[in-house]
Amino acid sequence: MSVNLLEAENLQLWRGDRHVLKGVGFGLGKGECLQVTGTNGAGKTTLLRTLCGLMVPEEGRVLCEGRDIRADLPAFHSSLMYLGHEPPLKADLTARENLHYWIGVRRRLAAAGLDAALARVGAGAWCERLVRTLSAGQKRRVALAGLALMFAPLWLLDEPTTNLDAEGQQVVGALMAEQLARGGAIVVATHQQLPGTVRAARVLELAS
Amino acid sequence: MSAFLDMGGYAAFIWPAYGVTVAVLVLNIIWAHGSLKRALETARRRSASAGDNS
Amino acid sequence: MSITGLPAGVGSSLDAAPSLAYGAGPAPVLAAARLALSRDLTLAFRKRGQLLQPLAFFALITLLFPLAVSPELSRLRGIAPGVLWVAAMLASLLALEFLFRDDAHDGTLEQYALSGQSLTWLLFAKTVAHWLLTGLPLALMAPFAAMSLGVPASAVPGIVLIMVVGTIALSLIGAIGAALTLGMKRSGALLALLTLPLSLPVLIYGARATELAIAGNSYVAPLQLLAALLVLAVTLAPLAAASAVRISLE
Amino acid sequence: MMADMRWTWFHRLASPPYLYGLATRLTPWFAWPAALLILGGFYAGLALAPPDYQQGEGFRIIYVHVPTAWMSLMVYVTMGVAAGVGLIWRMKVAHAVAASCAPIGASFTVAALVTGSLWGKPMWGTWWVWDPRLTSELILLFLYLGFMGLRAGFDDTQRADRAGALLAIVGLVNVPIIHYSVIWWNSLHQAPSVLRFGKPTIPGAMLAPLLILLLGFTLFFAAVLLVRVRAEILQRERAARWIGEALGT
Numbered sequence: 001m002s003v004n005l006l007e008a009e010n011l012q013l014w015r016g017d018r019h020v021l022k023g024v025g026f027g028l029g030k031g032e033c034l035q036v037t038g039t040n041g042a043g044k045t046t047l048l049r050t051l052c053g054l055m056v057p058e059e060g061r062v063l064c065e066g067r068d069i070r071a072d073l074p075a076f077h078s079s080l081m082y083l084g085h086e087p088p089l090k091a092d093l094t095a096r097e098n099l100h101y102w103i104g105v106r107r108r109l110a111a112a113g114l115d116a117a118l119a120r121v122g123a124g125a126w127c128e129r130l131v132r133t134l135s136a137g138q139k140r141r142v143a144l145a146g147l148a149l150m151f152a153p154l155w156l157l158d159e160p161t162t163n164l165d166a167e168g169q170q171v172v173g174a175l176m177a178e179q180l181a182r183g184g185a186i187v188v189a190t191h192q193q194l195p196g197t198v199r200a201a202r203v204l205e206l207a208s
Numbered sequence: 209m210s211a212f213l214d215m216g217g218y219a220a221f222i223w224p225a226y227g228v229t230v231a232v233l234v235l236n237i238i239w240a241h242g243s244l245k246r247a248l249e250t251a252r253r254r255s256a257s258a259g260d261n262s
Numbered sequence: 263m264s265i266t267g268l269p270a271g272v273g274s275s276l277d278a279a280p281s282l283a284y285g286a287g288p289a290p291v292l293a294a295a296r297l298a299l300s301r302d303l304t305l306a307f308r309k310r311g312q313l314l315q316p317l318a319f320f321a322l323i324t325l326l327f328p329l330a331v332s333p334e335l336s337r338l339r340g341i342a343p344g345v346l347w348v349a350a351m352l353a354s355l356l357a358l359e360f361l362f363r364d365d366a367h368d369g370t371l372e373q374y375a376l377s378g379q380s381l382t383w384l385l386f387a388k389t390v391a392h393w394l395l396t397g398l399p400l401a402l403m404a405p406f407a408a409m410s411l412g413v414p415a416s417a418v419p420g421i422v423l424i425m426v427v428g429t430i431a432l433s434l435i436g437a438i439g440a441a442l443t444l445g446m447k448r449s450g451a452l453l454a455l456l457t458l459p460l461s462l463p464v465l466i467y468g469a470r471a472t473e474l475a476i477a478g479n480s481y482v483a484p485l486q487l488l489a490a491l492l493v494l495a496v497t498l499a500p501l502a503a504a505s506a507v508r509i510s511l512e
Numbered sequence: 513m514m515a516d517m518r519w520t521w522f523h524r525l526a527s528p529p530y531l532y533g534l535a536t537r538l539t540p541w542f543a544w545p546a547a548l549l550i551l552g553g554f555y556a557g558l559a560l561a562p563p564d565y566q567q568g569e570g571f572r573i574i575y576v577h578v579p580t581a582w583m584s585l586m587v588y589v590t591m592g593v594a595a596g597v598g599l600i601w602r603m604k605v606a607h608a609v610a611a612s613c614a615p616i617g618a619s620f621t622v623a624a625l626v627t628g629s630l631w632g633k634p635m636w637g638t639w640w641v642w643d644p645r646l647t648s649e650l651i652l653l654f655l656y657l658g659f660m661g662l663r664a665g666f667d668d669t670q671r672a673d674r675a676g677a678l679l680a681i682v683g684l685v686n687v688p689i690i691h692y693s694v695i696w697w698n699s700l701h702q703a704p705s706v707l708r709f710g711k712p713t714i715p716g717a718m719l720a721p722l723l724i725l726l727l728g729f730t731l732f733f734a735a736v737l738l739v740r741v742r743a744e745i746l747q748r749e750r751a752a753r754w755i756g757e758a759l760g761t
Contacts, residue, residue, distance in 0.1 A: 078378025088369035092308040101301040216569035229576040240739040247746035255756035463693035
């Protein structure tokens with residue numbers, strides 16, 4: 001039996017009085033995509049944040065390749081890319097500078113790579129503009145370029161297609177398909193249909 | 209007795225000092241019991257309403 | 263615990279995949295910290311107006327004392343160390359609110375916490391950037407404020423040196439308070455309540471050293487104590503700030 | 513195996529129902545001796561102890577000032593240690609202990625300041641002197657207020673617990689630094705004529721009431737803390753099933 005890339009065991013988490021995660025468990029192998037659905041406030045974002053180790057469940061644990069992620073969080077984080085619903089961009093930096101600082105903190109970056117990633121998401125024409133002048137969809141694309149640059153085996157995406165037009169959604173779909181094809185895994189929280197040709201190996205519905 | 213209360217002329221300092229200390233002791237007891245009572249009441253109400261629901 | 267057994271181009275095995283044009287390998291922690299530093303400096307220079315605020319505040323407080331106490335330089339000289347340090351403490355406190363606020367809001371701190379790099383180092387870099395933008399200008403401006411209070415020019419090098427050491431310590435201690443109050447709607451008064459008592463030793467040694475410098479005496483002893491505080495703050499404060507940021511992300 | 517045995521008490525204490533029951537049972541065992549010791553100590557301090565040859569009857573304030581000052585510091589240390597345990601082992605009940613400590617400690621810090629000032633007036637001639645002990649006590653009050661203010665600033669108990677705990681630990685590291693800085697500062701500006709609270713060698717008849725009161729106040733703290741901890745546990749565990757069983761509803 002092969003070890004799962006990511007595995008959650010009986011995650012229990014309370015927020016004050018609210019029992020947000022009630023025994024969530026799943027296994028996710030290489031090249032698989034898990035779709036997390038549920039109404040607003042059902043705990044999709046909480047689950048993603050727990051999976052990446054920002055929140056600590058009261059019970060249960062998250063395993064990466066069979067080892068508890070708490071044993072070595074920095075190593076786990078360097079093989080993970082988490083994209084929240086707001087792209088972490090600075091309004092007073094250009095799109096390109098944002099990517100340079102954001103991804104550069106994690107990985108060595110070459111200028112050519114940066115340009116290629118920006119072209120990939122269709123940001124080549126406006127990547128030197130300040131982010132404050134970009135539309136919500138354009139900001140989202142810059143965040144996608146970050147995804148394209150980070151070759152993390154594990155992607156945790158929170159509503160990746162928000163604010164994107166049809167073409168942008170195709171880019172997300174292509175990026176996700178590529179990630180799965182090279183053996184990475186994706187956990188995606190969305191109540192929309194998965195973009196492009198991506199199919200979820202598993203669907204996890206969170207009840208509120 | 210009045211000599212004791214006079215405290216050798218230091219009465220104006222000694223008795224307020226003891227008064228403040230005793231007040232803090234008593235207030236601590238009252239506060240602690242008050243918070244426990246409130247917590248108990250809330251807990252009782254909650255467990256009673258939980259019992260009704262099931 | 264890097265993930266193994268994935269095809270080339272994925273995760274840690276990326277290092278062995280030169281075919282990818284993107285450049286490879288995790289960034290060394292010092293390079294990451296340098297990037298975090300230059301990012302904050304770049305951002306600050308895009309919004310230059312904010313840089314001047316603590317300086318103007320510092321000058322304004324210094325101005326209050328001659329008006330409130332007396333314009334006599336001989337009297338002002340006596341209270342100059344206290345005025346300089348109280349003004350420096352309040353000015354650096356004012357600037358602290360912006361230290362993590364924006365980065366917490368737009369998710370940058372979250373990405374730092376998930377970068378696989380040491381959050382302690384990244385926050386240390388941020389604090390250094392903050393000091394370069396607020397503490398250092400304050401230390402450089404202190405001589406002018408001091409001379410307006412009747413301090414002799416001979417004391418200027420000493421004052422700058424003492425101020426440099428003291429303001430670094432103030433920034434580091436302040437970073438803990440700033441990180442603890444993240445996620446609160448209104449934190450101004452609370453930030454002062456948390457930070458000022460913890461920075462009192464800096465005030466005590468800094469003001470004493472300044473007093474000795476103004477009198478033309480040796481200020482080595484209090485400066486050494488100030489430096490000891492700085493060493494302690496450098497080793498412990500970023501750790502505490504990193505834990506506080508992690509708590510705010512939970 | 514030995515290690516397991518040694519740690520069971522720690523894990524039992526960490527369980528809210530166990531600690532709740534233990535606190536309920538233990539409270540009278542601390543409360544009654546505390547009441548006896550404090551009443552006896554006050555009587556001995558006010559009536560039995562001989563007057564001081566220098567300060568006359570005025571020295572009797574020592575029997576309220578020193579115990580309250582001792583409490584202010586001891587409670588802070590307890591709070592810091594509990595906070596550390598809570599932060600490191602993610603133990604909910606330890607956070608409940610730390611949160612319960614703050615108002616108790618703050619109230620005794622106020623008492624120490626007031627009694628110190630009342631002692632200072634006949635000795636120094638002014639209500640307030642920047643004496644190192646009083647100054648440190650005042651800073652300690654601000655540390656308590658900061659801790660309570662930070663906790664109050666969060667809506668979410670878990671976050672308040674963890675942020676407060678970190679502050680308590682930072683404060684605990686800082687308390688000695690602040691204290692020695694204040695002593696150092698004061699040694700520079702000492703006015704020669706001032707009569708200071710020294711470390712006088714107290715004769716046995718004067719010392720005995722003080723020791724009785726120190727023990728009495730410590731037991732009093734334990735009793736009040738246990739009651740407050742129960743309230744905090746009830747608040748934190750309000751969704752848990754054991755509460756209904758414990759209350760018999």
